[in-house]
Amino acid sequence: MPSNAGTTRLVIVESPAKAKTISGYLGPGYVVEASFGHVRDLPRNAADVPAKYKGESWARLGVDVDNGFHALYVVSADRKQQISKLVKLAKEVDEIFLATDEDREGEAIAWHLVETLKPKVPVRRMVFHEITKPAIQAAVANPREIDRDLVDAQEARRILDRLYGYEVSPVLWKKVMPKLSAGRVQSVATRIVVERERQRMAFRTAEYWDILATLAVRNPGEGPRAFNATLIALNGDRIATGKDFEPTTGRVKPGAGVVHLDESGARGLAARLEGRQFTVTRVEEKPYRRRPYAPFITSTLQQEAARKLRLSSQQTMRTAQRLYENGYITYMRTDSVNLSETAISAARRQIVELYGERSVPPEPRRYTGKVKNAQEAHEAIRPAGDNFRTPGEVAKELSAEEFKLYELIWRRTIASQMTDAVGSSVSVRIRAVSSASEEADFGATGKTITDPGFLRAYVESSDDENAEAEDAERRLPTLVKDQPLTADELAAQGHHTQPPSRYTEASLVKALEELGIGRPSTYASIMQTIQDRGYVNKRGQAMIPTFLAFAVIGLMERHYPRLIDYDFTASMENELDEIAGGDHAAVDFLTSFYFGSTNGTGDQAIAHAGGLKKLVTENLSEIDARSVNSISLFTDDEGREVVVRVGRYGPYLQRAVPGEQPTPAATGEGEEGGGQGDRAPIPEGLAPDELTPEKVHELFLGGSGERKLGDDPGTGEPIVLKSGRFGPYVSSGERKSSLLRSQTPDSLTLEEALKLLSLPRLIGVAPDGVEVFANNGRYGPYVKRGEEFRSLDSEDKMFSVTLDEALALLAAPKTRQRRAAAPPLREMGVDPLTEKPLVIKDGRFGPYVTDGETNASLRRAQTPEALTIEEASEMLAEKRAKGPAPRKKAAAKKAPAKKAATKKTAAAAKSTAAKKTTIAKATAAKKATPRKAPAE
Numbered sequence: 001m002p003s004n005a006g007t008t009r010l011v012i013v014e015s016p017a018k019a020k021t022i023s024g025y026l027g028p029g030y031v032v033e034a035s036f037g038h039v040r041d042l043p044r045n046a047a048d049v050p051a052k053y054k055g056e057s058w059a060r061l062g063v064d065v066d067n068g069f070h071a072l073y074v075v076s077a078d079r080k081q082q083i084s085k086l087v088k089l090a091k092e093v094d095e096i097f098l099a100t101d102e103d104r105e106g107e108a109i110a111w112h113l114v115e116t117l118k119p120k121v122p123v124r125r126m127v128f129h130e131i132t133k134p135a136i137q138a139a140v141a142n143p144r145e146i147d148r149d150l151v152d153a154q155e156a157r158r159i160l161d162r163l164y165g166y167e168v169s170p171v172l173w174k175k176v177m178p179k180l181s182a183g184r185v186q187s188v189a190t191r192i193v194v195e196r197e198r199q200r201m202a203f204r205t206a207e208y209w210d211i212l213a214t215l216a217v218r219n220p221g222e223g224p225r226a227f228n229a230t231l232i233a234l235n236g237d238r239i240a241t242g243k244d245f246e247p248t249t250g251r252v253k254p255g256a257g258v259v260h261l262d263e264s265g266a267r268g269l270a271a272r273l274e275g276r277q278f279t280v281t282r283v284e285e286k287p288y289r290r291r292p293y294a295p296f297i298t299s300t301l302q303q304e305a306a307r308k309l310r311l312s313s314q315q316t317m318r319t320a321q322r323l324y325e326n327g328y329i330t331y332m333r334t335d336s337v338n339l340s341e342t343a344i345s346a347a348r349r350q351i352v353e354l355y356g357e358r359s360v361p362p363e364p365r366r367y368t369g370k371v372k373n374a375q376e377a378h379e380a381i382r383p384a385g386d387n388f389r390t391p392g393e394v395a396k397e398l399s400a401e402e403f404k405l406y407e408l409i410w411r412r413t414i415a416s417q418m419t420d421a422v423g424s425s426v427s428v429r430i431r432a433v434s435s436a437s438e439e440a441d442f443g444a445t446g447k448t449i450t451d452p453g454f455l456r457a458y459v460e461s462s463d464d465e466n467a468e469a470e471d472a473e474r475r476l477p478t479l480v481k482d483q484p485l486t487a488d489e490l491a492a493q494g495h496h497t498q499p500p501s502r503y504t505e506a507s508l509v510k511a512l513e514e515l516g517i518g519r520p521s522t523y524a525s526i527m528q529t530i531q532d533r534g535y536v537n538k539r540g541q542a543m544i545p546t547f548l549a550f551a552v553i554g555l556m557e558r559h560y561p562r563l564i565d566y567d568f569t570a571s572m573e574n575e576l577d578e579i580a581g582g583d584h585a586a587v588d589f590l591t592s593f594y595f596g597s598t599n600g601t602g603d604q605a606i607a608h609a610g611g612l613k614k615l616v617t618e619n620l621s622e623i624d625a626r627s628v629n630s631i632s633l634f635t636d637d638e639g640r641e642v643v644v645r646v647g648r649y650g651p652y653l654q655r656a657v658p659g660e661q662p663t664p665a666a667t668g669e670g671e672e673g674g675g676q677g678d679r680a681p682i683p684e685g686l687a688p689d690e691l692t693p694e695k696v697h698e699l700f701l702g703g704s705g706e707r708k709l710g711d712d713p714g715t716g717e718p719i720v721l722k723s724g725r726f727g728p729y730v731s732s733g734e735r736k737s738s739l740l741r742s743q744t745p746d747s748l749t750l751e752e753a754l755k756l757l758s759l760p761r762l763i764g765v766a767p768d769g770v771e772v773f774a775n776n777g778r779y780g781p782y783v784k785r786g787e788e789f790r791s792l793d794s795e796d797k798m799f800s801v802t803l804d805e806a807l808a809l810l811a812a813p814k815t816r817q818r819r820a821a822a823p824p825l826r827e828m829g830v831d832p833l834t835e836k837p838l839v840i841k842d843g844r845f846g847p848y849v850t851d852g853e854t855n856a857s858l859r860r861a862q863t864p865e866a867l868t869i870e871e872a873s874e875m876l877a878e879k880r881a882k883g884p885a886p887r888k889k890a891a892a893k894k895a896p897a898k899k900a901a902t903k904k905t906a907a908a909a910k911s912t913a914a915k916k917t918t919i920a921k922a923t924a925a926k927k928a929t930p931r932k933a934p935a936e
Helices: 016-023 076-089 104-117 133-141 148-174 186-202 263-273 299-308 313-325 343-356 391-399 400-415 506-514 524-533 547-559 566-580 586-593 604-608 611-619 693-700 750-757 801-811 867-882 903-928
Strands: 009-013 030-034 095-099 123-125 207-217 226-234 237-238 280-292 422-433 439-451 484-496 537-541 541-547 630-635 641-647 651-658 679-681 707-711 718-724 728-731 735-738 761-765 769-776 782-785 790-792 826-830 837-843 846-850 853-859
Touching: 009 016, 009 076, 009 728, 016 030, 016 313, 030 076, 030 867, 076 104, 095 104, 104 123, 123 506, 148 547, 148 566, 148 586, 148 611, 186 506, 186 541, 186 547, 207 263, 207 439, 226 422, 237 299, 263 484, 263 566, 280 439, 299 400, 299 506, 299 524, 313 400, 313 506, 313 524, 313 867, 343 400, 391 400, 506 524, 524 537, 547 630, 547 641, 566 586, 586 611, 630 679, 630 903, 651 693, 651 707, 679 693, 707 750, 718 750, 728 750, 735 750, 761 801, 782 801, 790 801, 826 867, 837 867, 853 867
Parallel strands: 009 030, 009 095, 095 123
Antiparallel strands: 207 226, 207 484, 226 237, 226 439, 280 422, 280 484, 422 439, 537 541, 630 641, 641 651, 651 679, 707 718, 718 728, 728 735, 761 769, 769 782, 782 790, 826 837, 837 846, 846 853
């Protein structure tokens, strides 16, 4: 859309990728620039606080809680360079358009830009739901003002999270471990995962049996001849299934009124039914109909991407962000299931083209969301534009990950406007009388789909991997009441009850959404935060809480239960929504939460407790750190209580008779030492529910990840592979040696362990009588003679280098001993922004991506194999925007005193010089004296 003649407009978006796409849709009178996300925030630490505020009592919080919760915002250090650029551009244009995202975060970024740039020209708010040429032109033509209600809601959320984190986290530092964090949503999410693990720890399995009969029709008509049926009742009483057992005892629930078959009972009944007549007693046929699923919102997209594509929430949102910024899909942070009329028309047209007119219902489908206060965006996630591009049309333009996610979104959108899947379902009951006159009832179900409807385009997955797909058919023969059947086979089947499944990122997002906790813009960051903080580890897709999480949640439950209460946290989300809608004042909400004013909004339980501030300060002395960091497991057969202690260097087991004084290690000091009988380390990666009595017994016997490799033929001492604080190592007697980089604990042999224990290896004696050694160090293998070191080019050389080779290396200048640069872990291709080749290398602090000039470390959840070139480009762009790290200034030298030295000063100097001479002589004498051996 061309601008007015002579008018120049500055359009500010969040990311360079978004800027590049939008600039292609605007005329020459527009300058499009990125802010790189948020430009201001509350100070992260004391160094960020401006000098004039450092003396203020509230400066630590960054919020003046006594004066209307006024927030102190500072420009992020990594944004200052870009802000300077934007300030300069703002002075050169006639109008500014703030084109940040349309949700609360985007609205707040727009407001912060105005507050920071302080432009002298008109400022307009430009909003759009998709980055297509028509949408961008419409947004330019129809700007609006900044919505202060949305800004207030975002600011209230930010301040609320700061107050919560800065008041509660120090409690964790003092009572659990330094550098921990608490958060309004992250703590609740952690609690959900911990509670599920507690259920698994308390679970007791039960065994139950039934019979699977393979039955056959004597004279089959339509359909198959044989089918399977399962025993469901005996003499009128239902056969027990998994739901009939108590999860914590493994016993049948009282009053269940079921028959609990064991193995002998099931096998005996099957034998008594051999050769007996089976007769159909009931046939029920019902119509089957399944409506399509609603289009994607943020949470359902994350859930399905996890199930179908095995993507984490972060990976899903990063990929969706790229698709959005490049104009392929609509905005991806939304809790609305609505589709615009344009989108509905586009979907219906495409359905007719691809699947025929019969696949389109007479009237368009409208969906109602289940999410409370869904108002973050106006439309569901769908392909962008008035005419959807099929996956085949965009395949060559997208990466593999982007293509899979786009196809998922396209299929879901198309399916949402298709006809129902219809068919029929059949339920059959069959009876046989055993040789002992027992009446055994069997059941079978079938499903036939006559018109798949929307299932032709999309079938939703389930969190239960054993669940049957919705488009699966189970065909039964045509059966009628009193029809005789024969049993081809009768097989007794054993089953075990299963503990509740662990949460995956997908199911945890779903749980949060159902509880009304969190919002579309926060789900991915919550998943990442609880992992980065060390509260949750992932094993495959399963989220496993750490014992650190148990300690933190235990403290919160006992002393601050309201702060992790599900209803309370959801109510805060609702009040933030009301602030966004202009129905409540942010100051009243924050006052009630922090100070406990019962007149404003906010939770009354917190208010009557005196508010957050009083709650965390008054209860601090009541918190017993030892109790908080002790997770009771069980009492063993000898009456000793077995607990997990969360110590400084990780969790460990301890057992003691009640009332017995613990060893010093129980307080967190020296627990790495091991071997005192009542303590045992917990191997890394062992889940809490895996600490069964049998496993604990094994760990106390020395099975904590340890493996005996054999005995040293020279000394006879056992050689043991262990896991230590700094990684795996081998030990024998007083000797220890870490594994080499090329070695893994699983494959280590006795011979390799003996070679490791031979280090440092004496190669020989130099001509001057000094011993020469080969060893492995922090920077790799090396040879040493006295204080001289030289690197070896491979680990194998430590065990084969000769004395002559070592002396030659040591004689060469150090500059010649630089090792060749290691090859990159992966060559990625060309950066789409700078057109420089990108590679991933392995550095001292882990893998990093580089274009030869700028480096960016991979984040914890990222791997060299999974990192996409778009993610790498964005990481490097952010790093460039931060600019070079400021160098520390050298300490200023003191200027020499101008005043002439007095006699007293000269005398002092003379005395000092004499002392230095005496000390030097003493030091020389000490060096000449042989050192005594240290006392044992």
